[in-house]
Amino acid sequence: MHQPSALADTSAADVRSSSETAHTSAPQYAEVAIPLRVAQTFTYRLPSALRRDAQVGARLLVPFGRKLVSGYIVALHSELDSGVEVSESDIKDAEELLDQEPLVTREVLEITRWIAEYYAAPWGEALKAALPAGLNATIEQVLSITSEGRDELARLPPKRATTARAQALRFIAEAGETTLREAAPHIGEARASTIVRRLEQAGWITRTHRTRTVLARAKRRKAVRLLPPEEHAEERAARVLTPAQQRIIQTLIAADGELAFSELLETSDTSASTINTLERRRIIEVFVREVRRDPLSGAQLPKIEDLKLTAEQQSALSEIEAALRENDYAAFLLHGVTGSGKTEIYIRAMRAALDKGSTALMLVPEIALTPVFSRRLRAYFGDSVAIFHSSLTTGERFDEWTRLKRGEARVVIGTRSAVFAPVAKLGVIIVDEEHESSYRQQESPYYNGRDTAVMRALKEQAVIVLGSATPSLESFHNAERGKYRYLRLPNRIANRPMAHSEIIDMREVFTRSGKQQILSDELLTAVTETHARGEQTIILLNRR
Template structure:
């Protein structure tokens, strides 16, 4: 018996599977999708079994070990990974890493360090003239010693670590060591207690201890209410002291045992059962159309085009109920992790413990437990961002992609997949229905729907009692520059003051984090730039640092100009931190929250911010695009767009579409309760068709202008574009390679 194995070595792309002989002791357990350890040259590496051929004509070395008792990837997902490998020009090992959760199985760690370089600083200096990033790598290796390549990738500011290590290896400066790391995550076991006496005897024992041992009496009454094994931590939380539990166990009244418990990622989110609300006519018709598609039992794609607050989530819930009744599973994709708290509360209220959550902010243990629940069929509804598409569902019948237009569904690192295209392929392979939902569908999806490739279902009105907000466009050309201290126009300041007086909430939107876009010397024109990406560094006021939002390079902001030593360094441009400071200065008693990548970096920070604002712990929420995507705050009656032009001048053919979508989506956060909403859009370009259409809630008008522009220039959906990226530690070599490709 033989096994064809895709070896998993970061930075190395094998041309195809390698064949190994399967030892007799492993033949009964090995299967397609098994995770194994195999020899390669003079070292041991890891890999995935993709085929079990009965014969092999060459000489095959024996497979070393089976690292997990069950296959870590099923056949359907293996075929999906192979499709992604072909489609996105990535190695099969890379695409399989998307599917197998980190921490599930043994990993091969590669530790790198410098060889005996006499003077690392001199070596770095010799490289600095040609490649600052390579010099930075030498200094980092000299300072850190042996370091895991994954940790190195996070700390080194360059872009192509594999190429940089190759350059050091060629000079004889690199020492490499590979170590197998045992599976760090296993099922979690805790001590639990269970009563050994029948209920009557337990009640008598509690009564007997009421006076002489009241703590033990409380514990015994607790086990009258909980006959099943109760984890010690839970018993203590419910009022039974740990010492009382141990005493009762020694006396034989309670029995202590180790039980497996699930690590929960819910963080206290409510899960009380909720009844479906009455449906609108539009919801009823949309649900009927989707159920008809699901009943066919074959692959199809539906585009649900519904205005903000039209009730698309309720349509999703009914569609999921239908597919669960068919004995299949559902995957729900969201554009942002920040949306999971709200969606999980709604979905758990309808489907209880049958909902699983998958995203990168979970701990390795939480991901492991959720992955096991999905694979075992215990959880049949999976919620998460684009990575949830790879959930190990047995028979997915429905894939929902909420806010399908969002660019966050595109992964920037290899494999550079777009979740919409990948979801389309998985749905096709699984004979499942793909349901795309949006108030502002992408031009590509809407064109395919109009051409009949997708089934178009429309919900043109908000649910009763929620009217679309009124929109006012504030022309900033009449009031000076947005670079002046008056970031908020008089109209917007007046509207905020009015909401504060009425006890209502406000959202202020600016799609740029930080305090200022850049720091400029008024004497010599110096601008601080990233040494690796050649882009201006953003000023962050909280720690007075300059940061690159591409590679995360950071350094302290200088007090004087490094170029001319002048003291007239001034911040220019806007960021959410600066808006926050301005609003606090204008309204010193108002309670503010800020939601951007800086404030949500910590685990569960987005959940805490969402709940704090929803429970009205703050009157004003300031944020980037995170606040524009699907969040439901009934208390918000005002949305202010600080700088609507921010994305219009980006060198991207989708700039107008992205601006229209963001403005429409953030406007949709207003008036979702029982009070009407208002939106103020500050702009220097009030005549632009994207801003005009967004202010009028007119998707069709925007689409008509945009699709003509795309057709004329051959942009998608009338043509295809590919972005070729040339990387090298030597800038001249990268430029030459790019020139040859062009």
């Protein structure tokens, strides 16, 4: 397999953590994980301008083959490892540091490294999957025509003016500056890279690289706040306020002193010039604030019920709370029949984690379950809850991720990708319906969200609770071997009966009727009786 020239490679298992590579002097080299199908990391030299600011977890723009890519710093070194068989002159320089503050936290770096080793997945791809969509920078090729290219275009005879190379050159000349992505539809998607490379070799165009603007960023809006009275007492005493100015101040007072600029204009029925006048008089301040894109904005939250736990629920919860108090890793398999009250145990375990200053993470197998659980958690924990799943908009995912990274949210709920949530001081992880196959990622990087959650709990000395009415064979086996503590909820709340079920052997139906039939007589009778009562029937097929 072709190896990118002038790069030193090492296996992910040999990567040293930032604590192991920290030296008193500024780092000279960065070990970088590339989000491509490569099994190793690569070492780059840090130019002097980048050495002071480079940190583990930040993105770094580096040359890779004949292009620039955005990679992730996974370690910093003051000198080359003696085990790396590469000379100083073979190492390439990094191009640009993309983050002043690392995007990848220490916890996420560790769990993605484990994924890379355990599932033989590219570490860079695992790191890319851990970040919300829109944050990963992409590099694009910028094409510009040279003076030689313009001369060649002017010399082209009419017969050659219709060739693909001539059309590409003309398009670049007319655009002045364009990108390969923009030019490709005009010169042919399949041949675009080849044509551009030949034009560059001929000296007719230049090709450079630049980082495309990220799609996700904080949403900001202009707002107005009322300044403290002592800052403008003399000003207000010197000049009388107009009726419009008084309406602005009264509106701000009614809104606890702060309001969006547009909302203030509409509510107070005034103009922007009136606001500007008050700002010049230092009575109010106009500023820009971040606006949160809340996935649950306007959602109807359920009422909080003060439920009394059954003896079985209380016994299970007590074991989980005791493990939380020990501040050590513990894994539980909560095997409870449908309607036995597992969700109430989840919520109270998360409350216990929050009460001791820790954070909580809950995984659900499907997006369809997220709104139900998230509304219930929001009712209990308020704005401390952040939501992670692929149906959120890019802006919503960015805002929720940012709140978690800043520590503004301490509870996160989501599908399997939420296992990468940038939460610190993790106290408890809940995996609901742990047997579900949807916890398995079916594309690169391949991983099992449930097993990754167990490993994250182990690495961060947290408690993990795997809940199911029908546990997976591997989890049940782990419980029998003592790797997981087994908690049983055999009864439904208030001893409500389980739904009646009956298995029909269709072989007996075929024998009885003397022919094959799709629906059994028992099923047809049940459907008829249900219809007669004015009720509805759902028939599920075991195929699409």
